[in-house]
Amino acid sequence: VMSEQPTWFCPECHAEVGAQDTRCPHCGADFDIWAARPYGERLILTLQHPLSEARMSAIIALGKRGDSAAAAALAACALAHPSDVVQALEILRALARMPADAQREAARSALLAHPAHAVRSAAQALPGTHTDAAQIARWCHALAEHAEVEPRIAALGSAAIPGLRALLAEPPEVVNAARLFAVQMLARIDAPAAHSALRETLYQPPLDRLAPVVAEAERAVKSAALTALAACEYDERADDIAWAFNVARLPEAAHCAGAQRVHALAPALARALDDDVLGAPAATALLAMPDALDAALRAPLTEWLQRDTARARLGACARCCAWRRRGNARSPRRGSKPGVLRIPRCVPPLPAWRGRNGRAPR
Structure with a gap:
């Protein structure tokens, strides 16, 4: 039985090296020093690996990390292997999980020149590129698709805030699942605009201006917004909890007051x-x-x-x-007797x- 010997590559220049080598004979890279480099940096360098399996593992890992600093290297990887359409589409999926910032937009623009039509079409429709507030609102209203669109909205990061805020500005209804979903997505975004949108949802619209059935549904939305706000540290937190208890009469406000020890x-x-x-x-x-x-x-x-x-x-x-x-x-108390x-x-x-x-x- 013949067994195939594994092939070893230098992690820096990707030339073949011996299994016992500790330094690359071609570029002189020290393997121990390379292993000590940050994980994200090593993943980006792996995008230049000659084996497609190694590149694909790095692409998936970079997508899960969601760091747009790797966007340019991902686009370069796709263009360096134009015949590997599967790899290029996986790179676009990785880009979709990154914030829609300038680095990701530059990578998307570069992939519009890819020779494969499927890749160009996917780059043209990359979530967050042409996703306006109305599209995000439609995603939130599609109750049966929340599990599918949740990672897409999360991948937009701060770019999703205008759409989520627009949905919450709509008049409340008896069915509040879309509004609750929007609040949950805002709570996952660490940005001042998301925090501001949650406070707007807490205060507007006032419950006493709504029909009783609608007010009951909206009370759950405001409670979810308050729970998200109470988990953050900001100057008006105690005031928001007090307003929610004294004015909106939210039972959740009492829970937040106890959890945050709002003695006032x-x-x-x-x-x-x-x-x-x-x-x-x-x-x-x-x-x-x-x-x-x-x-x-x-x-x-x-x-x-x-x-x-x-x-x-x-x-x-x-x-x-x-x-x-x-x-x-x-x-x-000290000195007290049981019972x-x-x-x-x-x-x-x-x-x-x-x-x-x-x-x-x-």
């Missing part, structure tokens, strides 16, 4: 504890800020304990004890009231 919102969270919509998330947020719990409960407890009926006042006491017990369970309930100092003296029969209610 603690009094508003405490006042919302008996709210049917915001009560549960407000309680969760307050328990995430034990240091602000006592001060936040002071004002609402005073109001609760001054209510007209004994049942309401007893309910306030029970609610206070329940929240305090949960707060103690999460952050026990001992601490009534917060913010509770005012209970008024002496009696029932109709002259006895204090039980």
